Ligand SMILES: [Ca+2]
């Protein structure tokens with residue numbers, strides 16, 4: 001009872017603190033609250049909020065980022081009294097047409113940092129604040145969005161367009177990019193991104209990409225205390241298309257449970273899921289005049305987090321269509337003629353690698369195979385941890401036809417199953 005009275009006092013006190021000039025309000029340094037409540041009570045509340053936020057962070061076992069911790073007393077506290085060194089709360093926006101997540105901040109802070117408010121969060125005290133940035137801008141927010149100037153109209157490209165992302169503090173080790181929307185011109189016939197492309201500099205390796213990346217993600221590692229990363233979107237000013245992009249950028253602390261292992265451009269923290277190559281398009285037939293789906297010069301790792309109680313992983317071609325594994329060779333022939341290839345002599349240009357992989361040849365025997373290409377993918381199992389999938393493509397599509405890339409499903413299997 002005493003606790004809830006204290007809470008009410010604190011909440012009321014802080015809400016009425018709107019007379020403090022905006023310049024004095026910083027997310028990591030509660031200023032207004034200090035003068036309104038006794039120092040001891042404030043410290044106690046702050047420690048409670050910090051402890052509860054730590055617990056709710058460590059309880060988070062869902063895939064990807066800690067998600068949607070809304071509407072609780074501790075969250076209201078953490079909005080009013082942000083604790084230095086802890087990530088701000090992530091909130092869901094009310095209007096998810098363009099953005100699906102923001103940062104829960106005090107209303108005054110959202111205004112001060114020129115964010116856009118998308119409804120309430122943090123027990124109704126905070127404002128779900130979205131930071132949308134365009135060409136030439138800079139951000140150092142926990143979560144920000146790199147967006148195209150228009151979301152729907154057909155436009156000419158605008159040439160080089162850069163967003164500079166500075167670390168929000170000296171303890172940032174990683175960024176996660178979520179391509180919530182991403183549609184620019186795809187590659188030419190030799191799988192090269194010539195008209196439009198997107199790339200990231202200033203951090204660990206990321207490939208140059210183009211086409212459709214909606215739903216994909218990338219992790220970029222950086223040295224803590226270092227400089228910014230730069231996101232570059234380069235769109236051809238002589239080609240017209242309804243381009244759009246909304247790339248959500250999340251800063252990840254060095255000690256965050258959401259941090260992906262180094263070397264994994266993509267990381268899946270789930271027992272089952274689907275991995276697609278960049279610009280894998282979901283259509284079932286090749287469209288004349290369009291380049292291949294496959295992109296050149298790929299060389300990256302995809303990692304699956306090994307879950308406790310699970311002992312191996314099975315990879316399958318997505319059964320949705322025959323075109324979900326067309327990596328090398330001629331995919332313009334009837335799909336009955338699609339063939340699976342494996343090994344280092346057959347697969348030399350475009351291929352995927354599954355370390356420790358083996359294929360069942362019949363019910364009793366297996367054949368080791370780690371490198372796969374061609375136009376068909378056999379069921380592959382591996383018990384070699386960490387579970388990874390490597391993607392390699394060369395500089396052209398010489399000898400290949402109508403390659404889409406791949407869409408593979410993975411499933412971790414329980415031990416002793
Ligand atoms: Ca190919």
Ligand SMILES: [Ca+2]
Nearest residue numbers: 350394396397
């Ligand atoms: Ca190729």
